[in-house]
Amino acid sequence: MNKNKKPINKATLVLSIVAGLITLVLIASIFVQFRTVNESKELDIEGMRDDELRTQIASYKSKYEETMEQYNANQNTINEYETAINENKETTELLDQEIEQAKTLLGLTNVKGSGVVVTLTDTDEALYTYIADDLILLLNELKYAGAEAISINDNRIINLADIVTLNDGLIILYGDVRLTSPYVVKAIGDPTYLMSTLSIKNSGYIDQMKANGMSIEVKQENNIEIGAYTRELDNRYLKEAE
Numbered sequence: 001m002n003k004n005k006k007p008i009n010k011a012t013l014v015l016s017i018v019a020g021l022i023t024l025v026l027i028a029s030i031f032v033q034f035r036t037v038n039e040s041k042e043l044d045i046e047g048m049r050d051d052e053l054r055t056q057i058a059s060y061k062s063k064y065e066e067t068m069e070q071y072n073a074n075q076n077t078i079n080e081y082e083t084a085i086n087e088n089k090e091t092t093e094l095l096d097q098e099i100e101q102a103k104t105l106l107g108l109t110n111v112k113g114s115g116v117v118v119t120l121t122d123t124d125e126a127l128y129t130y131i132a133d134d135l136i137l138l139l140n141e142l143k144y145a146g147a148e149a150i151s152i153n154d155n156r157i158i159n160l161a162d163i164v165t166l167n168d169g170l171i172i173l174y175g176d177v178r179l180t181s182p183y184v185v186k187a188i189g190d191p192t193y194l195m196s197t198l199s200i201k202n203s204g205y206i207d208q209m210k211a212n213g214m215s216i217e218v219k220q221e222n223n224i225e226i227g228a229y230t231r232e233l234d235n236r237y238l239k240e241a242e
Contacts, residue, residue, distance in 0.1 A: 107158040107229040111149045115188040115224045116142075116195055121215040122181035128212050130183060132165040132172075138185055139163075141205045145197035147187040149226045153179055154186075156229040174231060191220040 104111065118138060122129040139157060142150055150157040155177055163173050171179040187194055198205045198218055209216045 107149065107156050110225070110228050111188060112223060112225040113148075113188040114191050114222045115147065115186065115220075116191055116198070117219050117221055117224065118185040118187070118198070119217040119219075120181070120183040120185070120209070121217075123215045126213045126215060128214065129169065130171070130181065130214065131169070132163040134209070134214075135163050135171065135179075135183060135185070138205055141197060142185070142187045142189070142194060145189065145194045147189040147194060149188040151186045151226045153184055154227060155179075156227055158229050186224050186226055188224055188226060191222075195220055 100109070120130050120134070120138075135152065139150060139152075139161075152163075152173065155173055161174065163171065163179075165171050171183075173179050195218065199207075201207060206216055206218060
């Protein structure tokens with residue numbers, strides 16, 4: 001079975017069936033009308049008087065015009081249903097695209113692309129060790145530089161992410177994910193802009209960390225993969241405004 005095949009939209013299926021039934025009815029009605037006209041040819045036209053012949057011809061013409069009028073009306077109906085089916089399909093495809101885009105922005109899909117990889121490592125030579133505030137500062141710098149997706153040690157970072165340092169120096173993400181050195185931060189976005197933002201002389205993130213003797217490595221990469229956010233989104237306190 002093809003798992004990539006999308007389920008048939010119910011509305012599209014119903015419209016297709018209705019259009020098909022109308023087509024069958026149309027064909028049947030035209031067949032009956034023209035069969036009636038053809039059978040009339042068996043009449044002895046030569047034996048008719050002129051006035052009877054004219055009346056019969058007028059009757060045939062009326063039936064023909066009536067049949068063509070019915071045909072055109074049914075054809076217009078079929079065209080309307082076909083248009084509705086196509087528009088419904090286009091609407092469904094558009095909605096699918098918008099949903100997929102929304103899921104991507106929320107971090108609910110796997111993504112890959114160009115960007116930077118920042119590795120922060122605690123060392124014995126460093127004056128300090130990395131804390132949550134250092135990671136938060138880095139995340140803010142990357143977002144400011146246009147990062148479209150970020151992860152820390154392969155944990156997808158979304159807007160609801162919380163990072164804290166406990167009393168024993170342990171860094172916790174999302175309340176229960178333990179982060180330890182080295183902290184590998186991946187960011188997908190314009191590599192040049194991301195790198196230039198982090199490398200601003202003296203005030204940039206790289207120089208700030210190095211000034212404190214911290215170990216930091218930043219690399220540009222063309223094929224960074226960041227997994228989807230798989231935890232449950234908690235919106236217990238959100239309500240739609242009236």
